[in-house]
Every structure is written in C-alpha cells, then in structure tokens.
Amino acid sequence: MENENNFDMDNVSEDEALANQEKNKKNKKKKKALIIILSIIGAILLLGIIALFCLNRYFDSMLSLISYDTGDENVSFDETVGDEDMESSIPEAPAPDELPPYEIIEGWYDGDSIAAAYEEEVLNILLIGADTLDGNHARSDTMILMSINPVKNRIVLTSFMRDSYIELPGRNYNRLNAAHAKGGPAYLIETLEYNFHIDIDNYAKVDFSSFKEAVDAIGGITLTVNDVNYNYFYDWDGIDGLSQSKATDGTHTVHLNGAEALSYARTRKGHRVENSDFGRTAHQRDFLSQFVNNCKGSSLSELDSLLKTLLPHVVTDIPQEDLKSYLLNALTYLSYDMDDARVPCAGSYENFTTNSGAQVLNINVPANEKYVKAVIYG
Structure with missing residues (x-):
C-alpha cells in the first residue's frame, strides 16, 4: 500500500x-x-x-526663406502720393438690385452702430500683389482677401478693386491702392477695416512676377478661357502647347507656362467686361484658384521646388509658428471648396471723375460692407 x-x-x-x-x-x-x-x-x-x-x-x-515685417513698426506715410481734395460733391453711388439676406449679417449690427465682423474660426489673410518688395511701398497692384473657414471647409478669394474711391482713415479720399503706397500693409488693412468693418488677421505680400517661376516649378497650370483670351494667347509669339479643341460653350482648355499664366493674370482683356480692371481682377482670381488646384496634383519634388521658388518673394506678418501650422494643414486646405467674389459687387458702383480729373470708381460702401460680410462669414 x-x-x-x-x-x-x-x-x-x-x-x-x-x-x-x-x-x-x-x-x-x-x-x-x-x-x-x-x-x-x-x-x-x-x-x-x-x-x-x-x-x-x-x-x-x-x-x-520668408521675410517678416509686422507692418506697423516705423510706418512712415509717403506724402509723395497725394490725397484728393475732400470731395463734397461725390454723388450717391447706386445700390445693387439684390443683396444677401440681412439676417446673415445682422449679428454685427446694434441699432445704428456697426461692429467689426469677426468669427474666430474664419482666418482672413490679405494677399497683396506688388511688383517690388524693396521696402518702398508702391501702390498695391492686387488686393485679395483670402478667407479660410475650416468649419465649412471653404476658402473665399475676394478681390478689392484698386480704383475704388474711398476714405483713407485720418486723411482724405483716394483710390484704395494708394493706402499701401502711403503707409504700407498695416495702413491698407486699417483702411479696409475702417470702411468695410471686417477683421483682417494678417497679410502676405508677394512680388507678383515671382509666380512666373512658381508656375513653371509645378509644370504649368491648366485654365479654361474664352475665345478672346484664347486668340490673345494664340497670337502671342512663343506660346507653348495651346489646345486646338473648343467646347460647345466657346471655351478652350489651355495649359500655360509661367510667362503665359502671368500674362493672363495681368491682362484686362476678355473676361466679362472687355478691356477693364474688372477683367484683370477676375483673371487674378481664376489664376490663383487654378494654381491651387494644380498644386493638388503636384509631386513632392515639385512642391518642394515651388516653395523654394516662391517663398523668398514673400513678406508677411504671420508668426512663424502660425505659418508652420498652416503648412501642416496645407493638404487639408487644398481639399476645401473655393469661391471668389469682388468688391464692389455688381450694381453698387459707377464711374466717377474727381476734382483733380482722376478716373475712379464711386462705390456704395454700406452695400458692399454687407456684401463682403455675407460672402466671408455667411
């Protein structure tokens, strides 16, 4: 056991x-x-x-590679750019037939007082195009407000016509683009905020001629143009690869190199209003929109070449950490819907000759204030 x-x-x-x-x-x-x-x-x-x-x-x-300038340090007014005499006889500008619904912008109104429109989620950056970045404030050739709305996944490009005849803060009346010549980017922003009661966060000034090399860096851009523009390019010596196809609506799809694209952005011909500054600003918005669209399909090496080409021609007051954040979100921004607008809006302006004989646009400022607020924040 x-x-x-x-x-x-x-x-x-x-x-x-x-x-x-x-x-x-x-x-x-x-x-x-x-x-x-x-x-x-x-x-x-x-x-x-x-x-x-x-x-x-x-x-x-x-x-x-970017030059930084806050825009409000040591601002000296360039008195060589003369103001017009205060116009006591400016006729009332016409009112447009239609404006955005009042309820879109009524939040910024309190009785008769008007507060600057502001929404934290909307980033407003004023793009200033000039032919020189040498520190001498030339009249701004291009003024486009880029409004980025990450809530609505939307970017709006709003052109401000340079011949708009408005009051410069603390001074007299003049063309809008004289504000930049007088006091640089800071005074131009102050002028826009003073007249249209919008909040502009920052500016970026670019030598517009640098887009020639920038377009070439991404292999050119593709645009849809009408007969007038097509013939303009087709008759231009050295044109590269214009398509001979024509759509039923009379438009042509063309692939432009840098020189051709820059010429398109600067020409007044062939867009809605023949031989006018309205055509030029419309071309600029078309160019920027298609430039962004073409960047979406660019390779990493092309984008690297683009940045190295374009950034040395940029002056801005955007802090570096914010710029870095925007670059990190660049691919997200490229997926946003893109719209464009123009100030003055249709039916809100008329041609006007000042006392000194200057040809300007007499614009209905209150109507355009409502319009631009609705476009940006609506």
Whole structure:
C-alpha cells in the first residue's frame, strides 16, 4: 500500500513538472511576443519622432526663406502720393438690385452702430500683389482677401478693386491702392477695416512676377478661357502647347507656362467686361484658384521646388509658428471648396471723375460692407 502511494505521488510530481514546463514555455512565448510587439511600437514611435523632427527642420528651412515685417513698426506715410481734395460733391453711388439676406449679417449690427465682423474660426489673410518688395511701398497692384473657414471647409478669394474711391482713415479720399503706397500693409488693412468693418488677421505680400517661376516649378497650370483670351494667347509669339479643341460653350482648355499664366493674370482683356480692371481682377482670381488646384496634383519634388521658388518673394506678418501650422494643414486646405467674389459687387458702383480729373470708381460702401460680410462669414 505504501509502495502504491509512493508510486502515485511520483506520477503526480512528474505531471506537475510537465505542466509547469509547458506553462513556462507559454509564458516565455507570451513574453517574447510582447517584447516583439513593444519593439515594433517603439520603432514606429522612433520613426515618427525622427519624421516629425525632419519635417520640423524642413519647415524651419522653408520659413527662413520668408521675410517678416509686422507692418506697423516705423510706418512712415509717403506724402509723395497725394490725397484728393475732400470731395463734397461725390454723388450717391447706386445700390445693387439684390443683396444677401440681412439676417446673415445682422449679428454685427446694434441699432445704428456697426461692429467689426469677426468669427474666430474664419482666418482672413490679405494677399497683396506688388511688383517690388524693396521696402518702398508702391501702390498695391492686387488686393485679395483670402478667407479660410475650416468649419465649412471653404476658402473665399475676394478681390478689392484698386480704383475704388474711398476714405483713407485720418486723411482724405483716394483710390484704395494708394493706402499701401502711403503707409504700407498695416495702413491698407486699417483702411479696409475702417470702411468695410471686417477683421483682417494678417497679410502676405508677394512680388507678383515671382509666380512666373512658381508656375513653371509645378509644370504649368491648366485654365479654361474664352475665345478672346484664347486668340490673345494664340497670337502671342512663343506660346507653348495651346489646345486646338473648343467646347460647345466657346471655351478652350489651355495649359500655360509661367510667362503665359502671368500674362493672363495681368491682362484686362476678355473676361466679362472687355478691356477693364474688372477683367484683370477676375483673371487674378481664376489664376490663383487654378494654381491651387494644380498644386493638388503636384509631386513632392515639385512642391518642394515651388516653395523654394516662391517663398523668398514673400513678406508677411504671420508668426512663424502660425505659418508652420498652416503648412501642416496645407493638404487639408487644398481639399476645401473655393469661391471668389469682388468688391464692389455688381450694381453698387459707377464711374466717377474727381476734382483733380482722376478716373475712379464711386462705390456704395454700406452695400458692399454687407456684401463682403455675407460672402466671408455667411
């Protein structure tokens, strides 16, 4: 009996030993698997950190190409750009037949007082196009307010006509583009905010001629143009690869190099109003919209070339950390819907000759204030 009990105890001990061995093997396998998983996660995190470091260094190198100017330090008014005499006989500008519904903008009105329109989620950056960035404030050739709305996934490009005859804060009446010549970007922003009661966050000034190289850096841009513009390009010596196809609506699809695209952006011909500044600003909005669209299909090397070409021609007051954030969100912004608008809006202006003989646009400022607020914030 005693031997049988010993025999059973021996069997139990062997079974337990085998079970413990099997358990130890499983535990070792689990530990090994855990180590492998943690190693993979660690490697991914390390690669992510390295990638972020490299990306941050890359952005820093790109941002170092930009010139920074707050726009409101040491502003000196250029008195060589004369104001017009205060116009006591400016006729009342016409009112447009239709304006956006009042309820869209009534939130910024309190009785007879008008507060500056402001929505935290909408980023307003004034794009200023000039043919020089040498520190001498020339009249701004292009003034486009870029409004980015991440809530509605929408970007609006609003052109302000340079011949708009409005009051310059603390001074007399003049063309809108004289504000930049007098006091630089800060005074131009002050003038727009003073007249239209909108909030402008920052500015970016670009030597417009630099877009020639920028367009070439992404392999050109594709535009849809009408017969007048098509013939203009077709007759131009050195035109490159114009399509001979013509759509049923009379438009042509053309692929333009940098020189051709810049010429299109500057010409007054062939868009809605023949030989007018309205045509030129419409071309500029078309150009910028299609430039952005063409960037969507560009390779990383093309985008790198684009940044290195364009950024040295940019002056801005946007802080570097904000700019870095915008660059990180660039792909998201490229997916947004893009709309365009113009101030003055249709039916809200008339041609006017000042006392000094200047040909300007007499605009209905209150009507255009409502219009631009609805376009940007509506």
